[in-house]
Amino acid sequence: MSTEITWEDPYCGEGNNCFRIGTDPTGNAYIAVTGQEDAPLTDTHEALRALILNIKAGKADHLL
Template structure:
């Protein structure tokens, strides 16, 4: 498993918290806060787009 540097959790409300992380190879990782061992890995731009879409209400059903 790569060494991931996790950022502080981002919380929409108390029940919807997730964390973004990066590794030495420049990959981005996203996980539900507290469950970082089960995460999704993709490019930084792909995960950034996902988060922007969620914040814009395009994918609020995912939260």
């Protein structure tokens, strides 16, 4: 991937389910499984923020 992504420290839930969140200088946001940062999901900062806020609000609990 040619885009320069600044990755945050990994976030790990129970077990080995770790992921990382990153951003680039143009305002895109990225989320990837730790160790697979070369194949992230990409969206806008706003979309990633909405995803995180909805997860924190329990709106994705049914997926767990």
